[in-house]
Amino acid sequence: DTGVSQDPRHKITKRGQNVTFRCDPISEHNRLYWYRQTLGQGPEFLTYFQNEAQLEKSRLLSDRFSAERPKGSFSTLEIQRTEQGDSAMYLCASSFYDQTFFGQGTRLTVV
Amino acid sequence: GIQVEQSPPDLILQEGANSTLRCNFSDSVNNLQWFHQNPWGQLINLFYIPSGTKQNGRLSATTVATERYSLLYISSSQTTDSGVYFCAAITQGGSEKLVFGKGTKLTVNP
Numbered sequence: 416d417t418g419v420s421q422d423p424r425h426k427i428t429k430r431g432q433n434v435t436f437r438c439d440p441i442s443e444h445n446r447l448y449w450y451r452q453t454l455g456q457g458p459e460f461l462t463y464f465q466n467e468a469q470l471e472k473s474r475l476l477s478d479r480f481s482a483e484r485p486k487g488s489f490s491t492l493e494i495q496r497t498e499q500g501d502s503a504m505y506l507c508a509s510s511f512y513d514q515t516f517f518g519q520g521t522r523l524t525v526v
Numbered sequence: 527g528i529q530v531e532q533s534p535p536d537l538i539l540q541e542g543a544n545s546t547l548r549c550n551f552s553d554s555v556n557n558l559q560w561f562h563q564n565p566w567g568q569l570i571n572l573f574y575i576p577s578g579t580k581q582n583g584r585l586s587a588t589t590v591a592t593e594r595y596s597l598l599y600i601s602s603s604q605t606t607d608s609g610v611y612f613c614a615a616i617t618q619g620g621s622e623k624l625v626f627g628k629g630t631k632l633t634v635n636p
Contacts, residue, residue, distance in 0.1 A: 448623065457612055457626030458569070471621060504567055508624075515559060515614075515624055517569040 419518035421507050427524045428497055435493045436521045440509030447490050448515070449482055450506040451475065458506055464490060497525045528553040528617040532627035539603050539634050547598040547630045549613030557616035558589055559624065560598050564609050572598070572611075603634045 420439040428434050440447050445466050450458035461480070463471045466487035476482075479497075484490040494501055502525045508517045529552040539545055551558070560572040573580050573587040575596065580587055584603075589596040600607055610631050614624040 446622070452567075455628075457614075457628050458624075460623040460625070463623055465622075471623060473623075506569070508569075513557065514571055514574045516571060517561075520567050522567070 419507055419509050419516050421505075421518035421521050423521055424519060425522050425524075427526060430499060430525055431496055433493065433495045434497060434523065435491055436505055436507075436523075438490045438492070438507030438518060439488075440490070440507070441511075441516060444509035444511045444516075445487070446510045446512075446515075447484055448508040448510075449490070449492050450508065450517075452504045452506060452520075453502075461492075461505075494523075497523075499525045501525050527621065528555070528615060528625050530613055530615055530625050530627040532611075532613055532630050534630060535628065536631045537633070539632070541603060541605060541634055541636050543603050543634075544599070544601045545603060545632070547600070547611055547613075547632075549596040549598070549615075549627055551594050551596075551613075551615045553594075553620075554618045555591065555594075555615040556618045557624070558596055559614050560587055560596070561612045561614065562607075562609050563612060563629070569612070600632075603632075605634045605636055608632055608634045 447464045449461040452458045464484040479495045504520045506520045531550045561569045577591040586599045610629040614626040
């Protein structure tokens with residue numbers, strides 16, 4: 416068990432490009448979360464999966480954002496037509512009922 | 527939804543000092559966690575503590591669920607304790623998402 420793994424760790428993209436991030440949760444964890452964190456703020460919830468079902472989405476998740484968790488294993492978060500306001504740290508987390516464990520995050524910079 | 531407020535927002539200590547960080551939450555919770563975010567952005571689990579008291583080395587935490595607050599105590603602080611401490615909660619009977627406070631930024635000077 417190597418913890419929650421995220422890839423890539425850093426991404427620089429031009430405005431208007433699409434980006435995709437991957438998250439591999441702790442293997443026995445059935446719940447997977449995506450959060451976004453900007454400088455000086457706490458992490459903000461984006462979306463949550465229980466197994467392969469996406470059970471909740473934040474209003475922060477505009478129609479340019481989509482997340483999937485095929486077969487209830489890894490998850491991807493795609494941002495289409497990136498904007499400068501999308502620049503942030505994107506955090507993935509997984510849990511099995513109590514403690515939630517976070518990955519190291521993907522830092523996105525949109526230029 | 528639930529509101530999570532942390533105080534103080536910033537704290538500066540000399541090495542060896544003790545400190546108390548506070549987390550107030552606006553609704554009943556069935557999950558409360560404390561995290562330490564290191565300079566590289568990684569959130570490290572400190573405590574899962576929806577109620578009661580726990581200790582882990584120089585750190586301890588107490589949650590008084592009936593009064594809707596939690597405290598994180600750091601004793602004999604070290605420079606490696608520097609970083610941002612977050613409290614996060616999941617409300618009872620509602621969404622399963624962790625809601626975070628804005629954090630307490632701790633700086634421990636040598």
